[in-house]
Each structure stands twice: as C-alpha cells, then as structure tokens.
Amino acid sequence: xxxxxxxxxxxxxxxxxxxxxxxxxxxxxxxxxxxxxxxxxxxxxxxxxxxxxxxxxxxxxxxxxxxxxxxxxxxxxxxxxxxxxxxxxxxxxxxxxxxxxxxxxxxxxxxxxxxxxxxxxxxxxxxxxxxxxxxxxxxxxxxxxxxxxxxxxxxxxxxxxxxxxxxxxxxxxxxxxxxxxxxxxxxxxxxxxxxxxxxxxxxxxxxxxxxxxxxxxxxxxxxxxxxxxxxxxxxxxxxxxxxxxxxxxxxxxxxxxxxxxxxxxxxxxxxxxxxxxxxxxxxxxxxxxxxxxxxxxxxxxxxxxxxxxxxxxxxxxxxxxxxxxxxxxxxxxxxxxxxxxxxxxxxxxxxxxxxxxxxxxxxxxxxxxxxxxxxxxxxxxxxxxxxxxxxxxxxxxxxxxxxxxxxxxxxxxxxxxxxxxxxxxxxxxxx
Amino acid sequence: xxxxxxxxxxxxxxxxxxxxxxxxxxxxxxxxxxxxxxxxxxxxxxxxxxxxxxxxxxxxxxxxxxxxxxxxxxxxxxxxxxxxxxxxxxxxxxxxxxxxxxxxxxxxxxxxxxxxxxxxxxxxxxxxxxxxxxxxxxxxxxxxxxxxxxxxxxxxxxxxxxxxxxxxxxxxxxxxxxxxxxxxxxxxxxxxxxxxxxxxxxxxxxxxxxxxxxxxxxxxxxxxxxxxxxxxxxxxxxxxxxxxxxxxxxxxxxxxxxxxxxxxxxxxxxxxxxxxxxxxxxxxxxxxxxxxxxxxxxxxxxxxxxxxxxxxxxxxxxxxxxxxxxxxxxxxxxxxxxxxxxxxxxxxxxxxxxxxxxxxxxxxxxxxxxxxxxxxxxxxxxxxxxxxxxxxxxxxxxxxxxxxxxxxxxxxxxxxx
Numbered sequence: 001x002x003x004x005x006x007x008x009x010x011x012x013x014x015x016x017x018x019x020x021x022x023x024x025x026x027x028x029x030x031x032x033x034x035x036x037x038x039x040x041x042x043x044x045x046x047x048x049x050x051x052x053x054x055x056x057x058x059x060x061x062x063x064x065x066x067x068x069x070x071x072x073x074x075x076x077x078x079x080x081x082x083x084x085x086x087x088x089x090x091x092x093x094x095x096x097x098x099x100x101x102x103x104x105x106x107x108x109x110x111x112x113x114x115x116x117x118x119x120x121x122x123x124x125x126x127x128x129x130x131x132x133x134x135x136x137x138x139x140x141x142x143x144x145x146x147x148x149x150x151x152x153x154x155x156x157x158x159x160x161x162x163x164x165x166x167x168x169x170x171x172x173x174x175x176x177x178x179x180x181x182x183x184x185x186x187x188x189x190x191x192x193x194x195x196x197x198x199x200x201x202x203x204x205x206x207x208x209x210x211x212x213x214x215x216x217x218x219x220x221x222x223x224x225x226x227x228x229x230x231x232x233x234x235x236x237x238x239x240x241x242x243x244x245x246x247x248x249x250x251x252x253x254x255x256x257x258x259x260x261x262x263x264x265x266x267x268x269x270x271x272x273x274x275x276x277x278x279x280x281x282x283x284x285x286x287x288x289x290x291x292x293x294x295x296x297x298x299x300x301x302x303x304x305x306x307x308x309x310x311x312x313x314x315x316x317x318x319x320x321x322x323x324x325x326x327x328x329x330x331x332x333x334x335x336x337x338x339x340x341x342x343x344x345x346x347x348x349x350x351x352x353x354x355x356x357x358x359x360x361x362x363x364x365x366x367x368x369x370x371x372x373x374x375x376x377x378x379x380x381x382x383x384x385x386x387x388x389x390x391x392x393x394x395x396x397x398x399x400x401x402x403x404x405x406x407x408x409x410x411x412x413x414x415x416x417x418x419x420x421x422x423x424x425x426x427x428x429x430x431x
Numbered sequence: 432x433x434x435x436x437x438x439x440x441x442x443x444x445x446x447x448x449x450x451x452x453x454x455x456x457x458x459x460x461x462x463x464x465x466x467x468x469x470x471x472x473x474x475x476x477x478x479x480x481x482x483x484x485x486x487x488x489x490x491x492x493x494x495x496x497x498x499x500x501x502x503x504x505x506x507x508x509x510x511x512x513x514x515x516x517x518x519x520x521x522x523x524x525x526x527x528x529x530x531x532x533x534x535x536x537x538x539x540x541x542x543x544x545x546x547x548x549x550x551x552x553x554x555x556x557x558x559x560x561x562x563x564x565x566x567x568x569x570x571x572x573x574x575x576x577x578x579x580x581x582x583x584x585x586x587x588x589x590x591x592x593x594x595x596x597x598x599x600x601x602x603x604x605x606x607x608x609x610x611x612x613x614x615x616x617x618x619x620x621x622x623x624x625x626x627x628x629x630x631x632x633x634x635x636x637x638x639x640x641x642x643x644x645x646x647x648x649x650x651x652x653x654x655x656x657x658x659x660x661x662x663x664x665x666x667x668x669x670x671x672x673x674x675x676x677x678x679x680x681x682x683x684x685x686x687x688x689x690x691x692x693x694x695x696x697x698x699x700x701x702x703x704x705x706x707x708x709x710x711x712x713x714x715x716x717x718x719x720x721x722x723x724x725x726x727x728x729x730x731x732x733x734x735x736x737x738x739x740x741x742x743x744x745x746x747x748x749x750x751x752x753x754x755x756x757x758x759x760x761x762x763x764x765x766x767x768x769x770x771x772x773x774x775x776x777x778x779x780x781x782x783x784x785x786x787x788x789x790x791x792x793x794x795x796x797x798x799x800x801x802x803x804x805x806x807x808x809x810x811x812x813x814x815x816x817x818x819x820x821x822x823x824x825x826x827x828x829x830x831x832x833x834x835x836x837x838x839x840x841x842x843x844x845x846x847x848x
Contacts, residue, residue, distance in 0.1 A: 189626065
C-alpha cells in the first residue's frame with residue numbers, strides 16, 4: 001500500500017504584519033518588515049539594551065476578530081496569538097466543525113512569559129527568610145485571576161482542542177526554536193502512518209518581556225546593535241549582529257489528500273518529508289561544520305524519497321546571528337554539493353521581516369514555503385546588502401523572486417542543538 | 432496505535448525518590464515502601480502542602496558526577512537525573528553510543544512546569560523586595576548592569592534542555608523530539624520512538640522523561656487544580672477509601688527500546704500496544720485478559736471509584752500502582768510504570784499498592800500487604816493526566832523463540848548499517 005499523501009488545506013498566522021496569512025504574504029513579497037522600536041514595559045527610560053522587536057500590533061486587529069474569546073479570557077499573549085491563528089486556519093480550511101472532531105492538535109509554545117510579573121504578585125512583601133505559603137496561595141489566586149499562573153506550556157493546545165472540538169491526540173512539543181516545525185513534522189508523520197486523518201499543527205510564542213529578553217541579551221543571542229536602526233536584522237549579511245525577536249503564532253491544517261478532495265478542498269501544497277537531528281556539540285552554539293543541520297536536511301530528503309537536485313528553494317532558519325547563518329550556509333552547500341546544485345537553489349530567510357518567533361517560527365515559515373510552491377513566488381531576504389564571507393548562496397536579497405518552485409525545504413533549528421527540516425512539494429492531484 | 436512489529440524494552444534506568452536505579456525502585460515496590468516524605472524547601476513553607484517525593488540529596492550529588500561542570504550550569508536538577516537514567520538504561524541494554532554503529536533516536540519528555548522557578552529567582556527577588564513589593568527597576572538594573580540574573584535561566588526553562596544535555600553527554604547526533612505534559616508527553620515520545628524503530632529509520636530508541644514540581648508556584652497551581660492535596664495530608668493513598676488527595680514527586684526515568692528481532696535474549700518484554708484518548712471512558716482497553724494491571728490513582732475516593740469502574744472492564748488477576756512510591760511525577764509517569772511492569776514480568780512478582788488498606792472497590796483484585804509471586808505474562812498500564820488525558824500501554828513477556836526465526840534474519844543488516 002502506498003503511503004498516504006498529506007496536504008496543507010488551511011493556514012492562520014498572527015505576526016507583526018497582522019492577523020492573517022494573506023496580509024503577511026503580500027507585505028513580505030513587497031519587501032516590507034514589521035520590526036519597530038521596542039522596550040519592556042517596565043523600563044521607561046529607554047535604557048534597555050535591546051531596542052527593536054517585531055511586536056504584534058493590536059491596532060491591526062480586524063473588526064471580525066475583536067470578539068474572539070482569546071482577547072477576553074485570562075491568557076498569556078502567546079496563547080491568544082496561537083488560538084486566533086488556529087481559528088483562522090480552521091476557517092481558512094473550509095472545514096465544518098464536525099469534520100474537525102477527530103483531529104489531532106500538535107502545538108509548540110515557548111517558555112511562559114513574564115515570570116517576574118507573576119512573582120511580583122506571588123512574593124510575600126514581608127517574607128525575607130522564605131515565601132510564606134499561605135500568602136503565596138492568596139497571591140497565586142490573584143495571579144490566577146490575571147491569567148498567568150496556570151498558563152503552563154500545555155495550555156494553548158488544550159484551549160484550541162476544547163474550542164474547536166478536536167477529540168484526537170493533543171500533543172505538546174517543546175523544542176525551542178524548532179518547536180512549530182517539529183509539531184508540523186510530527187503531525188505529518190501521524191497522518192502518513194494512518195494514526196489520524198487530520199491535524200492542526202503549529203505554535204505560538206512571545207519573548208517580548210523583560211526577563212526573557214534580558215536573558216537572551218545576556219546570552220549574546222539578541223542584537224543590541226544601534227547602527228542600522230530597525231534594519232538591524234540582516235541574515236547572511238557581514239553586518240549581522242544577532243537575532244531580533246518577534247512574537248505571534250501560526251497554525252496549519254494538514255489532512256490526507258483523499259479527505260481533502262472528498263470535501264472539495266484545494267490544497268496549498270503537499271508535505272512529503274520530515275527529518276530531525278541533534279548537533280551534540282554545544283547547548284548555545286551550532287556545530288561549526290553544520291553537521292546536524294545537514295543531517296536533518298538529508299533525513300528529510302530521504303524521508304521524502306527525493307534527490308537533492310530536485311529541490312528548487314530553501315526557506316532558511318536564517319536568524320541573523322553570526323554562527324547560525326554561516327553554519328547553515330555550509331550545511332546547505334554540503335547537502336547540495338552534487339553538481340554544485342547549491343548554486344541553483346533559491347534561499348530565502350524571513351526573520352528580517354517578521355522577527356524571530358522562537359517556538360512559533362517554523363509555522364509561518366512553513367506557510368511561506370507552501371505559498372512559494374503554490375505561486376512560484378519567493379519572499380526576499382531583506383536587509384541583506386553585503387553577503388558575508390562564505391555566505392555565497394542565492395539568498396533572494398532585497399526583492400522577491402519569481403521562479404518555478406516544485407520542491408522546497410523549510411529549515412528550523414533550536415537552542416540545544418536541535419535541527420528540523422520539512423520537504424514541501426507543489427500540489428498536483430496526480431503525480 | 433497498535434504495534435504491528437514487536438518492540439522490546441532492552442534497558443531501563445531511573446532516578447527517583449526511591450533512590451538511584453531500578454533495583455532501588457523495585458525493592459521499594461516489593462516492600463510496599465513509599466519514599467514520600469516531608470516537603471523541604473529553602474524558599475517556601477506550608478502547613479497545607481506538607482509532603483513531597485524528593486530525590487535524596489546524596490542521590491543528586493552522585494548523579495552530578497556524570498555531567499561535566501560546564502554543562503551543569505544549563506541544567507535544573509531533573510535534567511541531571513535524566514542523564515543518569517539514560518546511562519543506566521544504555522548500560523542495561525549493553526549499548527555504547529560512541530562506539531557502536533547503531534542509529535539512535537532520542538525522545539524526551541519534561542514536566543509541564545519547567546519555567547524559571549520561584550527558587551531560581553528567590554535570592555534576587557528578596558534582595559529587590561521593597562516596602563511596596565518588588566522594585567522592578569532595581570531588579571532590572573541588577574539584572575542588566577550587574578548581570579545578577581543567571582543568564583542560563585532562559586535555557587534551563589526550555590523544555591528541550593533535557594534533549595540537549597542528554598545528546599551532548601552521549602554524543603547522540605540523531606533524530607529526536609521533545610515533548611511535555613506528563614502522560615501525554617510520555618505517550619507521544621513512546622509512539623514516535625516505536626514508529627521510528629518500525630520504519631527502520633533507527634535501530635535504538637532512547638526515551639527519557641524528567642521533571643520536578645518542587646517550586647512554590649507550581650505546587651500552588653497543582654493544589655488549586657486539585658491534583659495534590661492541600662489539607663496537610665502526608666500520605667498518598669490511591670484507591671483507598673481514606674485517600675486524601677495526591678502528593679507530587681520528582682525524578683527521571685529512561686527506557687531503551689529495540690526491535691525485538693534485533694535482540695537475542697532468552698526472554699524479552701515487548702511493548703505490544705499503545706492507545707490514548709482525551710477521555711478515559713473512550714480509551715481503548717485490552718480486549719484480552721492481562722495478568723497485572725498497573726494504574727495511577729488520584730487518592731480522591733470519588734474519582735478513584737469512577738476510575739475503578741472503568742478499570743473493571745479489563746480482565747485482570749492483579750491491580751497495583753506505583754504512584755504511592757514516588758508521588759505524582761510530571762516528567763516520567765508512564766515510563767516509571769513501564770519499568771515496574773518490566774520488573775514484575777521478569778521477576779514474576781506482583782508488588783502491592785503501598786499504603787492501601789481499604790480499597791474503594793471490592794470487586795477489583797487490588798494487591799495489598801506483601802508482594803506475592805505470580806505467573807505473569809501480560810501486563811497493562813493505564814495512566815491519566817490531571818486534564819483527563821488517558822493512555823493505555825500493553826506489555827508482554829515473550830520467549831525469544833516465539834518471536835520467529837525469520838524476523839531475526841532482518842537484524843543482521845540492520846545492525847551493520
């Protein structure tokens with residue numbers, strides 16, 4: 001029996017560009033970015049070293065979404081964004097509610113945000129030797145009322161499953177910046193294996209708070225560069241200086257081709273392969289030879305049953321950190337070395353447009369990969385003016401590229417040395 | 432998911448309140464001896480939540496020796512226990528990842544409350560605690576100008592920390608995933624591991640879970656959710672009429688899974704079925720009689736009575752539970768039960784439910800008192816999360832010859848690949 005074909009039939013995204021994938025796609029093709037000046041709300045004198053981020057602009061919230069329960073219920077920002085994105089994906093898919101009943105929900109969300117604010121409420125004022133439990137419980141109830149305490153990492157998946165009536169498996173992935181891509185990859189595998197026929201997969205995250213951004217700065221991961229203003233996210237550029245954080249969420253509906261066709265859905269693209277790997281090198285830095293990244297891409301291609309030469313485009317992880325962009329380039333060159341195919345590849349990095357969405361990053365990047373396959377249009381790598389030494393691929397610098405994209409890869413890598421790669425194919429009913 | 436090809440448990444390891452290693456856990460289980468004790472924390476105290484399943488400090492110190500000092504700064508204690516549990520499991524399986532040529536897969540599960548804990552921040556918070564509560568500006572200055580905040584907090588809080596550290600220590604450059612959410616996370620990790628073995632993508636699957644709820648905010652949340660007792664109870668007595676609620680614990684457990692055809696042992700414990708559902712009532716239970724059923728209970732009599740009514744659908748000779756030994760584990764609940772089931776099948780012995788005196792259901796064959804020898808071949812495990820998610824695992828002890836000589840032929844090329 002041939003393996004089941006898995007197609008993407010619905011997409012929803014919340015990013016700094018807005019609350020749907022369509023506005024994200026159109027603005028990104030135009031070369032826009034949504035990185036703006038940002039400071040944590042606790043710091044009012046502008047002294048926080050990280051000055052820019054791609055925050056979600058609530059002023060862009062369309063009227064039809066203003067009544068969404070995500071804005072009323074006590075939830076963290078990341079859960080709100082994820083819930084809205086999942087709702088949008090469901091709506092975009094054209095599914096009826098009852099058709100989602102057996103769906104699996106696979107969700108990645110990063111570390112809970114704003115723990116300092118929680119603790120400010122929970123910590124007893126008079127406690128010096130240790131927090132008083134009774135006081136802590138009382139304070140915790142206040143925090144609970146404000147909706148933060150119980151927002152553990154499994155909250156979003158459960159909210160989505162409850163709201164959309166999904167009774168299939170509810171799986172929480174927590175693999176840092178590769179989280180959403182892992183969720184999508186797992187969903188693809190579950191459908192292909194026949195465990196479920198339909199799944200909602202993706203992620204949501206927001207690190208735009210004092211403690212997480214402070215820690216990312218102290219780790220040297222977040223850029224505090226002032227020279228380029230809001231153009232400081234520069235993947236593969238010689239002047240790149242670190243990641244620029246974004247926030248948001250993205251979910252896609254995956255289902256078997258048979259099921260999609262039976263209900264008259266028109267797939268955006270087909271997922272045909274998934275691979276993952278571990279660097280086993282360092283917690284905070286990728287293997288300088290890009291071995292782990294190469295392993296993931298090779299595993300994905302093997303899983304898809306395609307040759308490297310068939311690949312037209314790569315949606316790169318492209319964080320604008322000195323280490324990632326150099327090693328990812330090296331890994332791509334290694335995997336696509338036969339016939340120097342890497343010279344033919346179009347490589348696009350999106351984080352200079354909507355920032356690094358951390359655990360959610362893989363979801364909107366997957367959507368852009370699928371749309372590239374559908375429309376033969378590739379989003380540009382903005383702010384890339386002077387490719388770094390060794391960064392000598394075709395990065396679609398500054399302008400969107402029109403070229404045929406039959407087969408594409410989407411890369412997502414994470415802290416801890418975790419790498420994932422997904423293979424996407426232009427949708428054709430008959431192969 | 433029904434497993435079509437046999438998957439064997441080739442190695443086990445654990446670091447739990449019962450001590451270091453599977454022997455310590457199994458001895459505690461046979462003795463019906465709970466390792467739950469008084470709750471100890473330097474940063475909070477309580478009269479309502481008084482008990483906890485602590486990993487002993489000497490055990491923790493022993494585990495630390497296995498993780499290089501430069502890696503320990505990234506590790507909350509549970510990750511260090513996870514590393515040790517994996518090492519035990521690999522040893523039992525006779526595997527040396529850096530030396531053999533087998534293809535490995537690593538699947539992790541961490542507890543749900545892995546955020547920066549109150550304990551992590553406590554010293555700094557107390558220092559910045561002013562008359563009107565926390566002085567956030569002072570805190571920010573301390574953090575950013577004096578680098579007072581441990582910058583590795585953000586990494587410690589990532590739930591894939593276990594994945595990263597275990598891969599580094601063992602040099603696993605392999606396929607992987609990191610899950611969370613207790614029972615659901617354990618199930619997802621086992622499912623992916625089994626599928627990867629059955630598809631021949633890998634030859635060895637390492638599944639590890641680790642977590643700790645020893646944090647004021649986490650325990651507070653668990654108490655509010657009714658998962659743990661907040662009435663000052665110091666005993667965890669699931670399935671007992673006098674049960675007074677759950678008690679949290681901490682620890683790590685690991686399994687090494689192999690394709691049964693790749694093993695030559697005289698007897699193997701095979702994972703023969705995995706199933707799950709968001710509702711216990713819709714969970715697919717074994718349709719054949721089992722000899723032993725291991726099940727986690729809530730120690731809330733009304734809920735345990737409902738659970739036992741569902742369990743009554745399983746034809747079984749004995750019902751036991753490992754939870755009173757360790758407390759409710761956030762990272763490895765199912766993995767610990769799988770380890771207990773393995774040992775029960777290997778030793779042909781039924782461990783009692785520690786502390787059970789008055790069963791809530793007289794019709795179920797709850798194991799009480801002393802451990803007892805029994806003929807055990809098939810075992811089922813039913814686990815539940817506090818959100819209702821339920822999973823059922825089935826295990827079977829098989830003679831090697833029943834696995835079929837023809838399947839063994841596949842093993843040689845696999846091992847050489």
